[in-house]
Amino acid sequence: MHEIANIHTELAHGIPSAAGDYARAKVGALARYAPADVPVATARLDFDGPHLVVAHGRLDVNGTPVNAKAAAATYTEAVDLLQDKLKHQLLAMSD
Structure with missing residues (x-):
């Protein structure tokens, strides 16, 4: 099983700061799907207008960047969608 060494939020x-903890947990869970160790991952949460949370994710998989973006009404929904896209x-990549 591979690991994600550093997850930055x-x-x-x-x-809320709880969103950072949630994003770290969800991004960290992606390690089982990575074809190699991931030295660095970043999750960024931002607003797009007054009612939309946008989650941006980037993983460095053996030098290959994997990026995704998802938007939803809440940070949990946005991070869940981001996790699905990254997964x-x-x-x-494993195929």
Whole structure:
């Protein structure tokens, strides 16, 4: 099983710190789908207008960047969608 060594989170002003913990947990869970160890991953949460949270994710998989973006009404929904998109890309790398 592979691991994600460092997970950095960036939260826009107004996004609760619990969102960072949630994003770290969800991104960390992606390690099982990675075809190699991931030295660095970043999750950034921001607002797009007054009612939309946008989650951006980037993983460095053996020098190959894996990026995704997802938007939803809540940070949990946005991070869940982001996790799904990143998972899909990681699985495609393993094929």
